[in-house]
Amino acid sequence: MADAAITVEGARKRYGDKQALDGLDLLVGRGTVHGVLGPNGAGKTTLVRILSTLLRPDGGRVEVAGHDVVREAGRVRLRIGLLGQHAALDEELGGRQNLEMFGRLHHLRARHARVRADQLLERFGLADTGRKAVKRYSGGMRRRLDLAASLVTDPEVLFLDEPTTGLDPRGRTEVWASVRSLVGGGTTVLLTTQYLEEADQLADRISVVDHGRVIADGTADELKARTGGDRIDVVLRDGGQLGAAVALLPFPAEGVSVDTDRRLLSAPVTDRMTALAGAVRALEEAGIEAEDIALRRPTLDEVFLHLTGDDHRVKEAA
Template sequence: MAGVRKRYGGKRALDGFDLTVERGTVHGVLGPNGAGKTTAVRVMTTLLRHDEGLVRVAGHDVRDRGREVRRRIGLLGQHAALDEDLGGRQNLEMFGRLHHLGARRAGVRADELLERFGLMDTGRKAVKLYSGGMRRRLDLAASLITEPEVLFLDEPTTGLDPRGRAEVWGAVRSLVGGGTTVLLTTQYLEEADQLADRISVVDSGRGVAEGTPDELKARIGGDRIDVVLHDADRLADGAHALAHAAGTHAVSTDVDRRLLSAPVADRMTALTETVRALHARGIEARDIALRRPTLDEVFLQLTAARGAGRPGATERQEMPA
């Protein structure tokens, strides 16, 4: 995508959005509600026509070669597209027939996908009896019925418990291992951290940052040291001790959690010096830990500055009936 714009009335859902995804990778797209994630997916999957810009998927322009694009992609939306009264195998066979595979090939493909996603033993069970994770794995299998080159996953684990999310993550990893290119939109920062090779952060219809998870984390600093004090009354003294040990004035304080945090350049030296400085001042620490910035912190910092001017549109408003 290059310079893509899309308006809904007077609201700009996409405002010069650029995106490049490398073949055979998982590319995550992160953003708050209304940022333009779902609109971008709908444009790339030919479900929505954009106003301006260039969009090519699997080598084809979505405006002029939409049929060729649809032959090469799969889409897993936010809501399951399964018939809950049918069994898992029947659902996959139905999707195969809808894609003109023929009865024999549809049956073979259904069995291949049930085996691939660990659902062979439940293939004849009605989908309404499946767990949430099993339903999403089956929905993911259905999106692969034609062996697409590019798979779009639009918030694929919304509403799933941790076990269900882990099941879907495992399935996605196996797809990429087989050569499929995946574009993933999600609001779960951990999901993007776990799955994505590269991440684009989008806000107000524009990309505000792109890189690997580690590169994005490095934008707000490297390692940090966190110190939880036993006595809240010693927070000020502890902050001075940590600032001296870490060689920085950028010490943050969380009074409710009795937490002090500071960026560090040399992990082990900072840890040793912090312990010494606290001990010298008679300050008792309940916990001391070294950690890297989280993707949550990156996301909040990158989008917070733009929050005041963010349009009121939500993802639901981006998807008119």
């Protein structure tokens, strides 16, 4: 990819007898959000540490913003920002003081650091809280300030390593809005996450990682299509009629799944409207009352389980 912001070819990294990255390949286009999805231990954080020059790969080629992360580590660092899983803020200082401190650590002059701090506070909706001690911030405010700190040098590429872990739904939504704003301004974002909804909401493309390798790559819709396309879900008023409903509905028996606790049967469909009309007609003729009938796309949770073929369960956002 000629306009790639990140290029990874055959990256390898071993910790003792554990192969954290096992020939991983990845391409990330400029000005996009690229999600890296996988369970704990899949290699996501190791990948981010290598891309941000905090860790040297054992093999392969890794470039960020056109520079090799090993041979040109200094040039890479000038072009990137990093938001890790844990906040890197001084709890006793105010938001503005934290950002000024980060600016000075990046060798900005005092006046430039103050101006940059004010710009970032305004950009992330924190201008009115700049003097408040960080320990009094909400989780979402703290994460937005941490994100602002990673942008002090206006990086070309930003790495977000599970940025909303531990946040409530409101906090996650605040961070998502901030990320969308960044990409609108031209920043490239690599997002690692365990939250399927987060990848679905933010990522232009998603790479699914398992056992140190990319096992699938595409848009959310492309990945969902790999599980068999659309499904129809039927919730019956009387769960005791599930067996009869499965027998009479016009769907292949081998594709139907049944959840007795939820009084739900689910089946893959090819023609959405024909399937919906056929299900409604068959149930009415049999006198079986449906509480709800809905067409839906597969979830990323189902995609992940389908692709890995194991019992890993990626956490769904609450």
